[in-house]
Amino acid sequence: MPNSTNDSIAEAVIAIIAQQAVLPVEDVTPASTPDDLGIDSLGLVESIFAIEEAFDIKVPFDANDPAQNKFDTSSVASIIRAVQGLVADRKT
Amino acid sequence: MKRVVITGQGTVNALGHSVPETLSAFREGRCGIGPLELRDVERLCVRIGAQVRDFDAAQHFSRKQIALFDRFTQFAMLAAAQAIEQSGLILDGECATRSGVVLGTAGGGVSTSDESYRAVYQEGKTRVHPFVVPRLMNNAAASHISITYGLMGPSYSVATACASSNHAMGQAFQMVRSGVAPVMLTGGSESMLSFGGVKAWEGLRVMSRDACRPFSANRNGMVQGEGAAVFVFEELEHARARGADILAEVVGFAMTSDAFDIVKPSREGAARTIAGALRDARANPEEVGYINAHGTGTAANDRTECAAVREVFAEHAAHLMMSSTKSMHGHLVGGTGAVELLACVMALRDGVIAPTIGYQQPDPDCALDVVPNVAREAEVELVLSNAFAFGGLNAVIALRKFR
Numbered sequence: 001m002p003n004s005t006n007d008s009i010a011e012a013v014i015a016i017i018a019q020q021a022v023l024p025v026e027d028v029t030p031a032s033t034p035d036d037l038g039i040d041s042l043g044l045v046e047s048i049f050a051i052e053e054a055f056d057i058k059v060p061f062d063a064n065d066p067a068q069n070k071f072d073t074s075s076v077a078s079i080i081r082a083v084q085g086l087v088a089d090r091k092t
Numbered sequence: 093m094k095r096v097v098i099t100g101q102g103t104v105n106a107l108g109h110s111v112p113e114t115l116s117a118f119r120e121g122r123c124g125i126g127p128l129e130l131r132d133v134e135r136l137c138v139r140i141g142a143q144v145r146d147f148d149a150a151q152h153f154s155r156k157q158i159a160l161f162d163r164f165t166q167f168a169m170l171a172a173a174q175a176i177e178q179s180g181l182i183l184d185g186e187c188a189t190r191s192g193v194v195l196g197t198a199g200g201g202v203s204t205s206d207e208s209y210r211a212v213y214q215e216g217k218t219r220v221h222p223f224v225v226p227r228l229m230n231n232a233a234a235s236h237i238s239i240t241y242g243l244m245g246p247s248y249s250v251a252t253a254c255a256s257s258n259h260a261m262g263q264a265f266q267m268v269r270s271g272v273a274p275v276m277l278t279g280g281s282e283s284m285l286s287f288g289g290v291k292a293w294e295g296l297r298v299m300s301r302d303a304c305r306p307f308s309a310n311r312n313g314m315v316q317g318e319g320a321a322v323f324v325f326e327e328l329e330h331a332r333a334r335g336a337d338i339l340a341e342v343v344g345f346a347m348t349s350d351a352f353d354i355v356k357p358s359r360e361g362a363a364r365t366i367a368g369a370l371r372d373a374r375a376n377p378e379e380v381g382y383i384n385a386h387g388t389g390t391a392a393n394d395r396t397e398c399a400a401v402r403e404v405f406a407e408h409a410a411h412l413m414m415s416s417t418k419s420m421h422g423h424l425v426g427g428t429g430a431v432e433l434l435a436c437v438m439a440l441r442d443g444v445i446a447p448t449i450g451y452q453q454p455d456p457d458c459a460l461d462v463v464p465n466v467a468r469e470a471e472v473e474l475v476l477s478n479a480f481a482f483g484g485l486n487a488v489i490a491l492r493k494f495r
Binding site for chain 1: 295296297298300311312313354355356390391392
């Protein structure tokens with residue numbers, strides 16, 4: 001996957017998360033956790049819905065036990081990596 | 093204050109179309125959850141549920157009735173007919189004038205809405221069936237029971253999501269206890285297993301795709317069910333005067349609000365409600381032998397509910413049984429507390445505790461006696477039924493063996 005695509009995915013994911021957190025995009029860093037950004041479990045479910053719609057992907061996320069998920073939501077960076085992976089899979 | 097007893101009960105749910113069939117399923121630990129059979133199921137991610145099977149409305153209702161009865165009303169009507177028949181009540185005179193119907197339902201006529209939206213949005217039709225509104229309204233089931241049996245007292249529907257039935261039955265209890273009505277038909281009904289109903293629940297990502305395993309460490313969410321249960325709540329002297337067979341006594345009820353979160357449960361709110369029901373019943377915690385848990389099979393509910401029970405019962409938590417029958421009949425949302433009350437009556441009357449089936453791995457956070465997988469014989473005097481709804485609305489009912 002070209003880096004430019006990955007960069008634009010990162011940018012779009014950050015924009016979605018920033019909108020959910022009601023923060024300017026500059027305040028959402030790769031190291032931020034949903035908790036840091038004030039995103040609770042419902043907020044996370046809503047962000048993932050927005051991500052699925054934006055990238056036309058299916059995110060394997062179970063709100064029942066987020067710690068057990070294949071989709072790692074521990075930080076913004078991990079979410080971006082997971083979305084990049086899902087987008088790449090979609091294209092193959 | 094008057095004493096309130098249960099003199100009749102009826103049900104239609106995934107475990108059977110009658111109370112005896114349902115109680116057999118409870119005794120056998122039979123599961124009513126299976127692959128969903130509904131239109132467009134292939135477009136759903138969640139494809140299991142506890143559906144009412146082999147149900148032919150035409151066998152029970154006229155064409156004219158079917159035109160007016162959504163599936164949730166059909167279930168409620170059949171459950172009410174069974175309950176009234178068992179009670180032996182003749183509903184006439186002053187009894188009919190003062191008695192009424194309070195039923196819980198969260199969604200009302202969900203399949204009517206679903207089919208009508210499909211007709212106008214997807215199929216491009218210009219009109220829907222003329223009875224869409226009277227079919228889908230939440231009070232349709234309560235109203236049709238009132239009309240059918242000529243009950244002219246207080247009748248209404250209660251919608252508090254997963255606690256709807258318990259709130260309804262609690263209100264019926266309070267009305268009979270206070271002397272407002274000599275008899276109340278009460279319980280709840282739900283039928284959300286349509287494409288739109290299941291699709292909406294999928295969104296929350298709390299649904300299991302394989303089984304409902306409350307309290308088991310490997311649980312992975314809730315499973316929806318459908319159906320109804322209706323009870324006859326009757327003032328004791330009224331029941332005695334006609335020599336009625338008394339199934340159990342309703343002795344306490346409490347309802348509270350968490351005032352906390354729209355979906356997350358609260359240990360403090362659950363504990364406050366359980367303690368309130370015991371206070372209302374003038375009972376000591378040590379008297380409770382069985383609790384029918386809310387037990388949805390989600391990580392959040394089961395952990396919170398067990399912590400609340402430990403808080404209220406302290407030492408005694410280790411000596412009581414608490415099972416979740418949702419593992420068998422699924423989560424009937426607004427109808428669930430009513431079907432679950434059948435397990436409470438069975439515990440008191442038959443001395444059989446319905447199990448939590450699908451239990452595979454102990455969870456240290458849920459280390460109570462959850463009656464895993466196999467029903468158990470036990471004499472119990474006092475039982476509770478818990479309901480803790482989305483929106484933080486809690487309702488707990490206490491029943492006692494009738495003496």
